[in-house]
Structures are given as C-alpha cells and as structure tokens.
Amino acid sequence: MKNGLFDRFKPKESKFFPLLREMADVITEAASLIGDCVQASSHEEVVSIYKKIKEQEHKGDKIQNTIFTELNDTFITPFDREDIVSLAGTMDSVIDMINSSAKRIMLYSPKSLPESARVLALLLQDAASDIKSAINDLPNLKGKADSIRGACGHLNEIESKADDVYEHFLIDLFENEKDAIEVIKLKDILHEMERASDSAETVGKILKTIIIKYT
Amino acid sequence: MKNGLFDRFKPKESKFFPLLREMADVITEAASLIGDCVQASSHEEVVSIYKKIKEQEHKGDKIQNTIFTELNDTFITPFDREDIVSLAGTMDSVIDMINSSAKRIMLYSPKSLPESARVLALLLQDAASDIKSAINDLPNLKGKADSIRGACGHLNEIESKADDVYEHFLIDLFENEKDAIEVIKLKDILHEMERASDSAETVGKILKTIIIKYT
Amino acid sequence: MKNGLFDRFKPKESKFFPLLREMADVITEAASLIGDCVQASSHEEVVSIYKKIKEQEHKGDKIQNTIFTELNDTFITPFDREDIVSLAGTMDSVIDMINSSAKRIMLYSPKSLPESARVLALLLQDAASDIKSAINDLPNLKGKADSIRGACGHLNEIESKADDVYEHFLIDLFENEKDAIEVIKLKDILHEMERASDSAETVGKILKTIIIKYT
Structure with missing residues (x-):
C-alpha cells in the first residue's frame, strides 16, 4: 500500500484538500438530512432518513x-500533521453528533419534537455551509484569510444562537x-x-489557529 | 500584531506566568460565585449571580x-508548548464547568438544592485556592516543587471528597x-x-507532570 | 528516582510491554467482575463486587x-511516546468505565437489570480477551501484525454488537x-x-495506527 520513495517526497498537499472538501460535503448532506428528520411525519420516515444519515456517517x-x-x-503536508488530524477529527465529530441526534429521534420516538428542534437543524445547515466555504478557501490560505475568518466568526455566532435556542x-x-x-427524551435529543x-x-x-500559524 | 524578530527571541516566560495567574484568579472568583449561587434565595438572585459567572467565563x-x-x-517558552496548552485548557475547563453548573441552576429552577450542593461549592473554593497557590509557585519550580506537590496532593483529596459527596x-x-x-434536574446540576x-x-x-519533567 | 545517565540510554522497551500486559490483565479482571456484578442477587453482593472492581481501577x-x-x-521507547500515552490512557479508560458502570449499579440500586446488561458484560469480556491477545503480540509487531489486526477487527465487531444491544x-x-x-437509572448504567x-x-x-506506522 505504501507509495514509492520518490512519491513520498513529492508534495502531497493536493491530496488533503479534496479529502477535506469531501468531508465538508458529508457534513452538508447530513445537516440537510437532519432537517428532514425533525420534520418527518411518521416513524417509518424517521427510520428511512436515519439510514441515509448513517450512510453519511x-x-x-x-x-x-x-x-x-x-x-x-x-x-510533506500543507499544515502540521496535528492540525490536519484535529481538523478532520472535529469535522467527523460534527457528522457523528448529527448521526446520534437522528438515532435518538428514531430510538426514543418522542410524542412530538418542539419547534426548537427545527431551528437547531436550520442552524446546523448554516454551520455546514460556513464550514464548506472555509474549507474551499483553505488551499489559498493567504489570499482568502479574511474570507475564512469571516466564516469562523459566523460559526461562532451560530453556536451562540444554538445555545440560546x-x-x-x-x-x-x-x-x-x-x-x-x-423530558428525558427531548432533553437528550436537543442536547445532542x-x-x-x-x-x-x-x-x-481550529481553522483560526491554522490562519494564525501560516499567514 | 506580531512582535519584531528580536522580540520573538527574547525569553518570553514572564508573559505566561501572569496570564496563568489571571486564569487562577478567574477560577477563584467563579468558585466564590457558585457558592453564592447555590445559596441564593430567589430565582432573580440566581440569574444575577449567573451573569457574573458568565463574565468570568x-x-x-x-x-x-x-x-x-x-x-x-x-x-522560547518556560515549558513545552503542549504543557502550557493543556494547563491553560484544563484551567479553563474548571471555569466552564462552574459556569454550566450555575447555568443549569438558572435554567432548571429546581424546587430546592440539597446541602450537598453547598458542600461541593465549598470544595470548589478549596480547589481554587490550591490551584492559585500552585500557579503562584510555578515561576520558581525548583525551589517550590514541594509546595506545588502539596497543592496537587490536596487537589486529589478534594476530588475524592467531592466524589463521596x-x-x-x-x-x-x-x-x-x-x-x-x-431527579433529572438535581442529578444534572450536581454532576456538573x-x-x-x-x-x-x-x-x-498536569502540574505534577511538569514538576517531573523540569526538576 | 531518576536513573543514571547510562541507564537512560539503554533501550527500555522491555519496561513498557510488561506494564501494558499488566494493564490488559486489569481489564480482563474488571470485565470478569462486571459480569458477576450484573448477575448479583443482592445489594450486599453488588457492594462487595464493586469494591473489587474499584481495586482494579x-x-x-x-x-x-x-x-x-x-x-x-x-x-528510547519502542513506539512514539504519544502512541504509548494514548494506548495506556485508553486502556485505562476501559477500566474506568467498567468501574463507573458498577458504581452506578451500586448507587442507583435499580429494581432489576435487563438481560441486555448481561449481554453487554459478556461482550466486554470478549473485548478484554482481544485486547489481551493484541498486547501480548505487541513486542513482535512485524511477525504478529496479522494476528493484532485480527484482534482489532474483532474489537470493532464487538463494539458494533454492543451498539445494537x-x-x-x-x-x-x-x-x-x-x-x-x-428509566433514568437503567439508561445511565447501560450507557456506561x-x-x-x-x-x-x-x-x-490505536493499535492499528501503530501497525501502520511501524510495519
């Protein structure tokens, strides 16, 4: 499975950016599906949407x-290894938590979901779109630093809104x-x-730390 | 915002110790406020104390x-970067958890808080005072190693008492x-x-690890 | 407590493998005890088994x-320091969570435990045996890579079964x-x-990462 020695010395940056972009696409898809999930009109529909989210996971x-x-x-990596590890790991956590939110909706079958669940799903869709935009800008870190910083600021505002909700x-x-x-069911679902x-x-x-380090 | 090249080579140790001491002061203030919070006699008082804790956070x-x-x-940093990162990060976690304890008291409005909540708040105040003393000793690591070790031992005993409570x-x-x-409300508050x-x-x-490494 | 300079240069690999094996033995013992704990017929028996698990912890x-x-x-360490730290830390987490599962059974005293608790305990015993086998193979990483990979694959299947249960x-x-x-009691116990x-x-x-790095 290992690449040849020559191959291993070639800058491989290009590999990581497309992979991170794929990850951002998965977040976007999962966020869109959780929006459907909180509005599903039957348990069967919840089950079928959960299966799709599970595939994304x-x-x-x-x-x-x-x-x-x-x-x-x-x-040779575009950033420190540890930065790529923590970026990919945290992006994966977003997907995992969307997945476990949907799983709880399916397993717990609450009588109904409150409007707040719908608002949280919309906020997750906003967050996905900011992550996607920041990851798209990443290969051009110096030229796009302001744009990435803007997306990060927006992610911070979204989190604060989600907190309020x-x-x-x-x-x-x-x-x-x-x-x-x-109470147990709804608290558990919305908390996730x-x-x-x-x-x-x-x-x-993490993206802001990367900007500080490399620009 | 970057310092000049010359400036970046100068030992900057002095910067980190005052910042860690500020962090220890914030823990002390937050621990004192959670003591007030668990004894508040009205929801309004809880809200007003929570706001002060939130400021500390x-x-x-x-x-x-x-x-x-x-x-x-x-x-040039006084310790490995990773040690400073984990020390500051964990000190911040103490504040975050005091903050979320107060937030839960405010949001859940339990009928009453048990005596154990008061005991836990007192233990957090003891812990804050040990952290403060250890952080004060930190710039003189070799001379004060025993004193820091003593504070760390005390933090361990406090945790064990909190566990029992x-x-x-x-x-x-x-x-x-x-x-x-x-049950849901009280378990959630005291757990935090x-x-x-x-x-x-x-x-x-973390402080004990630093002592092992640098003395 | 420090070793002499000469001593510190000697390969110390041998130290880490026996320590990791001891850790695997502790996991095995704790997993066996949690099996007893979920089948205990009285609160006194639960208390006495919990004390034994606490000793393992x-x-x-x-x-x-x-x-x-x-x-x-x-x-000189057999693997990167960080790999040893995360391996030992995660093995310790398995023990901690078995310990807190038993503690919850003792503290909550649920009316009865469901069959699923017994199945989860059996799965933990299987997992302990795979961890033990992989750790035993670790000193001979190249020769035993397939065997370790097999144990890791099995750990993955066990987790997936535990999830289903x-x-x-x-x-x-x-x-x-x-x-x-x-509901609160049982959900909390089985979740742990x-x-x-x-x-x-x-x-x-973590073991799979070590294999990728060093073979």
Whole structure:
C-alpha cells in the first residue's frame, strides 16, 4: 500500500484538500438530512432518513481513515500533521453528533419534537455551509484569510444562537412538560443537536489557529 | 500584531506566568460565585449571580486565547508548548464547568438544592485556592516543587471528597426523591459541579507532570 | 528516582510491554467482575463486587502513572511516546468505565437489570480477551501484525454488537418501562457499559495506527 520513495517526497498537499472538501460535503448532506428528520411525519420516515444519515456517517469515517493513512505515508503536508488530524477529527465529530441526534429521534420516538428542534437543524445547515466555504478557501490560505475568518466568526455566532435556542427550550420544557419520560427524551435529543453546533464552532477555532500559524 | 524578530527571541516566560495567574484568579472568583449561587434565595438572585459567572467565563476564554496566540508568537517558552496548552485548557475547563453548573441552576429552577450542593461549592473554593497557590509557585519550580506537590496532593483529596459527596447525594436522591423531573434536574446540576472538581484535580496532575519533567 | 545517565540510554522497551500486559490483565479482571456484578442477587453482593472492581481501577491508575513516569525517564521507547500515552490512557479508560458502570449499579440500586446488561458484560469480556491477545503480540509487531489486526477487527465487531444491544435495550425501555426514575437509572448504567466497549474499540484503533506506522 505504501507509495514509492520518490512519491513520498513529492508534495502531497493536493491530496488533503479534496479529502477535506469531501468531508465538508458529508457534513452538508447530513445537516440537510437532519432537517428532514425533525420534520418527518411518521416513524417509518424517521427510520428511512436515519439510514441515509448513517450512510453519511460511514462515509465520514472512511474519509477520516484515508486522511490518517495519507498522513502516515506523506512526508510533506500543507499544515502540521496535528492540525490536519484535529481538523478532520472535529469535522467527523460534527457528522457523528448529527448521526446520534437522528438515532435518538428514531430510538426514543418522542410524542412530538418542539419547534426548537427545527431551528437547531436550520442552524446546523448554516454551520455546514460556513464550514464548506472555509474549507474551499483553505488551499489559498493567504489570499482568502479574511474570507475564512469571516466564516469562523459566523460559526461562532451560530453556536451562540444554538445555545440560546437550547436554553429557551430547556426553560420551556421544565415549565410545561409534566411527563418525565418525555423530558428525558427531548432533553437528550436537543442536547445532542446543540453539541453538533459546538463541534462546528470548534472546526472554526481550529481553522483560526491554522490562519494564525501560516499567514 | 506580531512582535519584531528580536522580540520573538527574547525569553518570553514572564508573559505566561501572569496570564496563568489571571486564569487562577478567574477560577477563584467563579468558585466564590457558585457558592453564592447555590445559596441564593430567589430565582432573580440566581440569574444575577449567573451573569457574573458568565463574565468570568468570558474572561477565562480571552486569557486562554491570549495564551494560545502568545505561544504561536514566542520561540522560547518556560515549558513545552503542549504543557502550557493543556494547563491553560484544563484551567479553563474548571471555569466552564462552574459556569454550566450555575447555568443549569438558572435554567432548571429546581424546587430546592440539597446541602450537598453547598458542600461541593465549598470544595470548589478549596480547589481554587490550591490551584492559585500552585500557579503562584510555578515561576520558581525548583525551589517550590514541594509546595506545588502539596497543592496537587490536596487537589486529589478534594476530588475524592467531592466524589463521596456526589455519591451520597445520589443514594439519597434515588431513595427519597419521588419526583422524576426533580431527579433529572438535581442529578444534572450536581454532576456538573462534581466534574468541575475532576478538572481541578486534572490541573494538579498536569502540574505534577511538569514538576517531573523540569526538576 | 531518576536513573543514571547510562541507564537512560539503554533501550527500555522491555519496561513498557510488561506494564501494558499488566494493564490488559486489569481489564480482563474488571470485565470478569462486571459480569458477576450484573448477575448479583443482592445489594450486599453488588457492594462487595464493586469494591473489587474499584481495586482494579486503582491498579490501572498506578500502572498508567508508572508508564508516564517511565516515559519521562527513558530516551528510547519502542513506539512514539504519544502512541504509548494514548494506548495506556485508553486502556485505562476501559477500566474506568467498567468501574463507573458498577458504581452506578451500586448507587442507583435499580429494581432489576435487563438481560441486555448481561449481554453487554459478556461482550466486554470478549473485548478484554482481544485486547489481551493484541498486547501480548505487541513486542513482535512485524511477525504478529496479522494476528493484532485480527484482534482489532474483532474489537470493532464487538463494539458494533454492543451498539445494537444498547439500541434494542433503549427501544424496549421507552416502550415498556413506565417508571421514569427506573428509566433514568437503567439508561445511565447501560450507557456506561456501552461506552466501555467504545473505548475497547478505540484501543484497537490505536493499535492499528501503530501497525501502520511501524510495519
């Protein structure tokens, strides 16, 4: 599986950018599917959407594995190895958390999902679009630093909005939901969606660190 | 924002110690405020104390960011970069968890908080004082190694006490609280306080590693 | 406590393998005890088994500390320091999570444990045996790469089975358990057991990375 020695000395930067872009596409697809999932009208529909999200999650794992194997086979990388590892790992976490949000919706079958779940799904779609734009700009780090910084700032705002949405949901839940089992279900589902937006913000933080280091 | 080349070669140690001391002050202030929070007599008071803790949390984030930026701009650091990163990161986690404990008290509005919450807050105040003392000793690592080791040992004992308090709280909760929603609320709040003391112990572990490496 | 200079240059590989093997033995013992714990017929029996698991957890912590101290004292290590750190740390996490699963059974005293808890305990015992076999093969990495890869593949299958067991448990729990406090207890206990199998899988992933790097 190893490349020839000559091959290993050639700059392999080009390999990592397309892989990270694929990862951003997977996040975008998963975020779009979780939007469908929170609006599904039947358990069957939830199950079928969850299966699609699960496929994206497998895809994300595969891309991450390819990135790690490439890192071990490549002498020259566009950024420090550890930066690529943490960027790919955190992008994969966003996908994992979207996946486990959908899984909880499927497994718990709550009576209904609150409007906040729909708002969180929309925020995740916004976050996906910022991650995609920042990753597209990454190969041209110096020329696009401002644009990447803008996307990172936006990811930070989205996380803060998601936080607010989750807080208001919790206040409302504890004030109005008297069925303790529904409380457990809904709190668990929306908490996972909120964590996905935290991870999206962390992607932004890692990108900002990369900008500081390399520009 | 970058320093001149000459400046970057100058030992910059002095920068990191004051920043870590500021971080220790933020932990101390947050721990004192969570003590007020668990004793607040009205929801309004909880809200007003939470706002003050939130300010400390922002302050902690800022200090951590400054430390990370300084690390990227400085050639000579007093310890390995990774040690400073993990020390600052874990100190920030202590603040984050105190903040989220207070946030949960505010959002959940439990009927009342058990005595264990007050004991945990006192233990966090003890932990803060040990962290502060160890961080003050840090610039004089060789001369003060025993004193730092003492503080780390104390942080370990505090964590173990916090663990006991949390365990007894849980046993009592499941034996006596029949309202499942109160169980959810109280378990979540005290668990977060107990995690804050775990992070304080981790600060001690990182300090002990630094002592082993550099003395 | 430091070794002489000459001593520090001598290959110390031999130190790490026996320590990792001891850690694998602790995992095996803890996994066997959690099997007893989920089948215990009285609270007294649970308490007595938990104490034994707690002893294993202390043993795991001690071994991990010894490994970290050795790493600081040794110039030549069989693998990258970071690989040894993450391998030992993740093996310790498996023990920690088995310990906290048992602790929850003891503290929560659920009315009864579902069959799924017994199945998860058996899966943890399988995982322990794969970890043990892979760690035994580690000193002969090149000759035993296929055997280690096999154990890692098995750890991955076990995690996937544990996931399925936990999912079916959750569906059943939310369909049939109407006592919300029992829901909280059982979900918390089995979730921790499932997380232990996740960590066992992570041990396998770290081992696979080591194989890629060094063969």
